Amino acid sequence: MNSATHPISFPEPTIIAVNGVELEVFEAGRHNAGRPIVLCHGFPDLAYTWRNQVPALVAAGYRVIAPNQRGYGNSSRPAEVVAYDIEHLTGDLVALLDHFGYADATFIGHDWGAFVVWSLTLLHPERVNGVIALSLPYLVRGDVPWLDFMEAVLGSDYYFVHFNRKPGVADAVFDADPARFLNNLYRRNEPVMPPQPGMVLIETARTETPSGDPLLSESELSVYTTAFESSGFTGGINWYRNLNRAWHQLADADPIVQQPALMIYGERDAVAQAEHLATFVPDVEEISLDSGHWIHQERPEETNRAIVTWLKAQEASAG
Structure with missing residues (x-):
């Protein structure tokens, strides 16, 4: 993707070989070299999701590193499902820090990116000096593997x-018309609805009458559509196909997040807020914004203010 497809002055990408794959990485603020922040997108998203955060973070004095994670954009898309497990996904981030010469960084994640960042703090705690999660709170590892629990409930x-359980079915539906799926999914001001029968994302991809209002401008939707027409959706879906594997891979990790954390919820997000987050993340600040799921895109100025305020407070407390 070049500057012609990035109307909001998004940085030019670099392809970086790390951890056995190549990642498409967008950087900004190199002059702020000593204060790295790594931005981790979710599904079905791109590093471009942070287009409104990157300038604000650079202006606040931070170096920003935003990868298209494996399976997305022009980053590698391995064929094997297990290549997308949590050890690989967190390993990519550790390898990025090594590439840039950083012992640690602050990590910001949304949606699946938040799950990866929470997991990174457990598997590689020495590489994380702070966590900011949007939408998805820390997922407690219970007695039953996550997918088995979800299926039962x-x-x-x-x-x-x-x-x-039905590999390839949703992939084919999404791939058939990426523009419609993405436009139907990226909405704001959606009415709160009771759960509907069927597979909600397939229904979303097929509907002719999406609820709410479009979140993305035509030029922004074009960036997403172009990327997913090239990559398809299977790489990102494969993250989901490793959730039980992650449950096993995290078995021996200390489940308590020791790093300071900021949790940003959307008050109208379908993702449930955590009732007892501080039990597992003792040094956490929780805030809610009037938003649906795409918090940092729906409420960019409020999100930026919350993030920068928290970062500055952490620096002040560190002395």
Whole structure:
């Protein structure tokens, strides 16, 4: 993707070989070399999701590193499902720090990116000096693997479960018309609705009458559409297909997040807020914004203010 497809002055990418793959990485603020922040997108998203955060973070004095993670954009898309497990995904981030010569960094993640960042703090705690998570709180590792629990409680049509039990079905639906799927998914001001029957993301991809209002401008939607027409959605879906594997891979990790953390919720997000987050993340600040799921895109100025305020407070407390 070049500057012609990035109307909001997004940085030019560099292809970097790390951890056995190549990642498409967007950087800004090199003059702020000593204060790195790594931005981790979710599904089905791109580093471009942070287009409104990058300038604000650079202006606040931070160096920003935003990868298209494996499976996305022009980054590698391995064929094997297990290549997307949590050890590989966190390993990519550790290798990025090594590439840039950083012992640690602050990590910001949204959606699946938040799960990766939370997991990074457990598997490689020495590489993380702070966590900012949007939408997805820390996921407690219970006695039953996550997918098995979801299937028992939410049924086989729940999209996490469907991705695993019916591999390839959703992928084909999304790939058939990326522009419609993405436009139908990226919405704001959606009415709160009770759970609907069927596989919600497949229904979203197929509907002719999406609810709410479009979140993305035509030029922004074009960036997403171009990327997913090239990559397809399977790489990102494969993250879901490793959720039970992650449950096993995190078994021996200390479940308590020791790093300071900021948790940003959307008050109208379908993702549930954590009731007892501080039990597992003792040094956490929790805030809510009037937003749906795409918090940092729906409320960029409020999100930026919350992030920068928290970062500055951490620096002040560190002395």
